[in-house]
Amino acid sequence: MKKRFIAFGLTVLLISACGASALRAQDSVFAPAAEMPLPGMPESEAMFDAAGRPATDLSVKMAGEPQSIERLVIRNANLTLVVEDPAGSAATIARLADEMGGFVVNSNVYQSTFEGGVRATQASITIRVPAERLNEALERIKADAVEVRSENISGQDVTQEYTDLQARLRNLEAAEEELREIMGSLTKAEDVLRVYEQLRQVREQIEITKGRIQYYEQSARLSAITVDLLPDEIARPLQIGRWKPEGTAKEALEALIRALQVLAQVGIWFVIFVLPILALLSIPFWVLRAIFLRRRRRKQATEPNKAPPA
DSSP states (O other): OHHHHHHHHHHHHHHHHHHHHHHHHHHHOOOOGGGOOOTTOOGGGSSBOTTSOBOSEEEEEETTEEEEEEOOEEEEEEEEEEESOHHHHHHHHHHHHHHTTOEEEEEEEEEEEOTTSOEEEEEEEEEEEEGGGHHHHHHHHHHTOSEEEEEEEEEEEOHHHHHHHHHHHHHHHHHHHHHHHHHHHOOOHHHHHHHHHHHHHHHHHHHHHHHHHHHHHHHHHEEEEEEEEEEHHHHSOOOBTTBOHHHHHHHHHHHHHHHHHHHHHHHHHIIIIIHHHHHHHHHHHHHHHHHHHHHHHHHHHHGGGSOOOO
């Protein structure tokens, strides 16, 4: 029993170490589908149909037996739109995500300064919608736009990473069952503690692997759409020849505001900083003035008492 426990313990530690290193490697590298055929699948059968489009399901031969593996593709989209009201369009897109069974990831409405010093409201929003309704969502979002500046749809095939994670999860769960059986047959406390520590490490690897699997499943089920919303007045400003009245009026208003701001700052500095210093510096003057006036009054009081000359 002791030899079996030591050998199995070494095997579990090797599985855990390999699992952790493989998970770290997956976080940094995602290979394209065309360069990443599944194990045992010939390159000529690599995940595309006769028209060159990705197949929805594909059958691959692994260990001589055909198995049906569902492809897992993460699809996302990015849009840059010119709209009449960026804040209102962001709210409309948020309602669209809720209507389609998705949700808002983040939304931001802010003021931006554009060319010519023109300030206007701009917005950006990221939503997630069911992947099968991605095209429908894009069409509805673009329907209210004045202009579509850019549109980009990307797809990332994570089938190999996903199947590797599932295989690793099965191995870790099998190792967990073996450890539980071994721990149930041990009698020494130190042996039980040693197996318990190995069991804890395996459970940690299982949770990490399940988390990665869930991340891939949810990312493939819900596509992300990021939309940048530009105001229409910036895209098409009023212009007469090379003169832009709107821009000139805004520049004049900004200059007035800056001048008033400078005057306000000077007033604040004068009241808080200059006046107290002037008050301190004037103290000697007022003291000397008081002494001078007092001596003058005394002199005027004594002069009438003097006798006139004979």
